[in-house]
Amino acid sequence: MRRISYLICLLFILPAFSHADEALTAFSKLNNAGLIVLDSNGRTIRADHADRPLIPASTTKLATAWLALMHWGEEHRFRTRFYWDEPSRVLWVKGSGDPYLVSEELARIARSLKQKGLRQVKAIGLDNSLFQAGLVLPGTGTTNNPYDAVPTATAANFNTIAIKKINGKVVSAEPQTPLTPYAKSLGRSINSGELRVNTGRNPSNAENYFAELMAAFLRVQGIEVDPRIVFGKVPNQPVFYTHTNSKTLGEIVRTMLKYSTNFVANQLILMLSSETYQRPANTADVQRYMEESLSRQFAWENFTFEDGAGLSRNNRLSPQQLTELLQAFRPWKHLLPEIEPGVYAKTGTLTGVSSLAGYLVKRGEWQPFAIVMNENVPYQLRNRIARELSLR
Structure with a gap:
């Protein structure tokens, strides 16, 4: 009986061994x-x-x-600095390359700027001099897939946009992210449903989207913001606000x-x-x-x-x-x-x-x-x- 049981066990075990290293x-x-x-x-x-x-x-x-x-x-947190040019009423952003400026971070920034006394902005200024102009690294920007997003010194939501079309109307696919003019223009290309795409091969698309989204979050806080976007170097004046990302480098x-x-x-x-x-x-x-x-x-x-x-x-x-x-x-x-x-x-x-x-x-x-x-x-x-x- 013992021998029969042993043979039955072998019948089950041997196939497992025969495929063990396939x-x-x-x-x-x-x-x-x-x-x-x-x-x-x-x-x-x-x-x-x-x-x-x-x-x-x-x-x-x-x-x-x-x-x-x-x-x-591991505990390092990236920082982004903002400058306020009072005479021209331009809010300047010095791009630091922070890879995790997602919508939740931009909302925190907008609340902090309001607390600092910001009330009216005539233009969003971007200083993207940390990265070479028009920079496209090998392998990026060849498709509209999110994984293909090009890097930029100022970047929002990993330089991707989530949109959807409902009954012919383009809306944001993320409740935490306002719909901007650039996002809306991308949405016109889809018939229906939901889509996440990158901002395109041209880095200026991502930079403009960042400024649009920053302006949208400021408006949520009741700050009046004109749609103008300017590019250049930050003015020679003290930092108005420094944002520290809520995520550590380890995270x-x-x-x-x-x-x-x-x-x-x-x-x-x-x-x-x-x-x-x-x-x-x-x-x-x-x-x-x-x-x-x-x-x-x-x-x-x-x-x-x-x-x-x-x-x-x-x-x-x-x-x-x-x-x-x-x-x-x-x-x-x-x-x-x-x-x-x-x-x-x-x-x-x-x-x-x-x-x-x-x-x-x-x-x-x-x-x-x-x-x-x-x-x-x-x-x-x-x-x-x-x-x-x-x-x-």
Whole structure:
């Protein structure tokens, strides 16, 4: 009887074992991929073409997050300064690149400006000199999808707009966000339903939208605001109001890593490069800043970064370099999302690119790993590989 029970158990168990490594077997047949797993002490457990430079896609955001956290610290809060030109009655905004000026923050700003005594504004002035004029980073602005939003020194709602059309009327799709003239013009292109789009490839669209939205929130507070928008340098006078974002950098990075927000990643890297080189942020400085900083820290060679989000198909990083980065990222590992039980990681997806890098948590130990596949593979293959590795 015992023997029969044993055989029955084998019938159920053997199929499970026969399929246990199917994802890793599929990986072994790829021609342009790499994988590595370290133990909690940094020793290599498994490596397959781990030193091969590959397109990392959005795992690039791990580098951007690490650079930002190292530079500013997890508790840092971004600030935006406002200046009041009394003679011309122009409210100037000095663009700081804050990536998280969402509607709720703009509403707080408007309330604070009213408390400061603001009553009538003849124009909204924008100083966007922190970023190079007309700046478009590689991979951005090619579609109207939210993930494609271009970066700007003054930006509202990640340079995206949510609109919907009801019975032929365009309205805001967010109760917290007023409808502006630019948003309304975008809504005319949809027949019905709800849509979220970016503000377009031209950065001036996003800048104008920011000014329109700022004016709308000021009007909600009873402040009279003319529709005029001016561009230039802030006047040489004291700061009228400084807004401190309610989100810490750690909170911003956590959301960026969870939702893979390209806009936030690119804002951060542009701000870092501008602060480092003390000039308007530009594409050349972004590449120089990332490559010099990472080479200095890790002594890396044979890698390339053109943007902070991972949209550029010219970016190159090996799985081994990703795990070296993850070793340094340990103080902030809690900012990564749990994508599978015991797997905390950042995904990366482009056409023909699938990547995953983070930590396998086993018995309380966090083991860095990286999987990068530069081939067309099933969408969930990277997760299945991670699950199989976590069971080993």
